[in-house]
Amino acid sequence: MPTPYRSYASYVAVGDSFTEGMCDDLLPDGHYRGWADxxxxxxxxxxxxGGSGEGAAENSGEGAxxxxxxxxxxxxxxxxxxDEQLATAAAMGAELVTLAGGLNDVLRPGCDIDEVERQLxxxxxxxxxTGATVVLFTSTDPTRRMAGSTRLLPTxxxxxGFVQxxxxQDGFAVVDLFSAPCFDDRRLWAEDRLHLSPEGHRRVAEGVLEALxxxxxxxxxxxxxxADRAGRAERLREDARWLGTHVGPWIGRRLTGRSSGDGRPAKRPELLPYQPQPQPQS
Known part of the structure; x- marks a missing residue:
């Protein structure tokens, strides 16, 4: 169920590649756009x-x-x-926070789901x-679009269930991606099959706004x-390219203890006035 409508003057997004916006359109500054943007x-x-509803009067006006x-x-x-984002996010005192995390843990063999739930x-x-409205997400169901993912389903x-x-509780909202059949379609996913395509990001953004x-x-x-279904030979070629281009490097990082985010700063580390973005590059 969506939360009752209220106006927001500030928003902080917390999480991993899903929230960073991986594989959406590239902005001129080199960052991905993403559903949070x-x-x-x-x-x-x-x-x-000027907004409408509760909070609109005090949040509108010059300089706000x-x-x-x-x-x-x-x-x-x-x-x-x-450890790396929560204290900063809480100190910002934003009226709205989105929180998505835990799927990177679930993807790894030997995931301690009790610890993941405790941390989440x-x-x-x-x-x-902090008084913020907090938006949470259920994962999509990968088993209907990605071979080999059945082992992940129980977790x-x-x-x-934990997120729901x-x-x-009061002050929370949930975007239920698991129950949305559109995410079974590979066109909502990038070539790596783990990150959303621009259309996928557009739909998640709409889901967040609806939840609010x-x-x-x-x-x-x-x-x-x-859409026309690809032939068997084409699907096999796509699978082979996916394994070589995306799965192999992912396994390599796991074996060496590296992460794609090592040393990477957040794209918007400060709570600053949001300006309309230039047209994304295709």
């Missing part, structure tokens, strides 16, 4: 127009520009998200203690129009 743009536009920070960094585990719950509680289902339990009580601009859960 899309949410910030919609809320900034609304805020500039909408502020946005994105602390997410690709490759981070949920414990790293807590800790993150959620610390962010909610993903457990995480889904957290989201039932905004009227739907479109049905983000709806399947895409039917």
């Amino acid at each position: 899309r949410v910030a743009e919609a809320l900034a536009t609304e805020h500039a127009a 520009g909408f502020r946005y920070a994105n602390l997410a960094v690709r490759g981070k585990l949920i414990g790293q998200i807590h 719950g800790r993150c959620a509680a610390e962010l909610r203690a 993903i289902l457990r995480m889904k 339990e957290l989201g039932g 009580g905004r009227p739907a601009a479109f049905d983000w859960r709806a399947p895409l129009p039917a």
